[in-house]
Amino acid sequence: MAACVLTGPLDRSPKCEIRTFGTMTDELMELGQWLVDEGCSHVAMESTGVYWKSVWNVLEAFDLDLLLANAHHVKNLPGRKTDMKDAEWIAKLLRCGLIEGSFVPYEDIRDLRDLTRYRKNWCKTPLRRRNASTNCFRMRTLS
Numbered sequence: 360m361a362a363c364v365l366t367g368p369l370d371r372s373p374k375c376e377i378r379t380f381g382t383m384t385d386e387l388m389e390l391g392q393w394l395v396d397e398g399c400s401h402v403a404m405e406s407t408g409v410y411w412k413s414v415w416n417v418l419e420a421f422d423l424d425l426l427l428a429n430a431h432h433v434k435n436l437p438g439r440k441t442d443m444k445d446a447e448w449i450a451k452l453l454r455c456g457l458i459e460g461s462f463v464p465y466e467d468i469r470d471l472r473d474l475t476r477y478r479k480n481w482c483k484t485p486l487r488r489r490n491a492s493t494n495c496f497r498m499r500t501l502s
Contacts, residue, residue, distance in 0.1 A: 360414070361442035362390055363450040364397045373454065377443050382410075387417035395421055403453040405430050405445065406461060415463065426453065426460040433458060 360380050365373035376397070380390040394402060402418060403426040404411055411427060418425055428449065435448045452458050464472070 360390075361446035362394070363443075363446035364394065364399050365447075365450045365454050366397065369454070375447060375450075377446055379442070382413065384413075384417060387414060390414075391418050391421040391423070394418070394423060400424060401426065401453060403428050403433075403449050403458050403460075405433055405449060416466075419466065425463075426458055427463050428452075428458045429461055 360382055361377055362380060363375060363377045365375055367373040378393065380386050380393075401424045404414060406427050407430055415425060415427065433449055433452055435445065449458070463469075
């Protein structure tokens with residue numbers, strides 16, 4: 360995962376520093392500490408599947424204003440695409456105020472939603488197995 364910090368006055372070209380981090384918890388904690396050490400106050404990230412959630416959960420513990428951007432809204436021009444270029448592009452959009460954040464509920468609500476989805480899927484599992492067995496028998500004309 361790549362992270363970019365832009366520093367400097369808004370009326371001049373910013374100083375750009377890009378670093379890469381792993382996605383394990385201790386590496387994400389290192390990312391958060393690096394952002395704080397650099398004096399970063401705002402963080403924007405692209406919402407790609409469920410991969411943003413662990414990053415968000417770790418960075419939430421730091422005193423940062425987090426912004427989740429829809430991937431379609433921050434898409435860069437087609438061409439050679441790298442994590443480094445994407446990180447710098449998102450940082451530039453954030454610096455210019457061009458990213459509209461997606462709604463992310465509070466942690467308690469996120470936890471409740473996760474538990475509700477887990478329970479719903481858990482309850483559906485026996486029915487899915489029964490239906491799969493029935494379909495299997497039908498295909499073999501055993502029912």
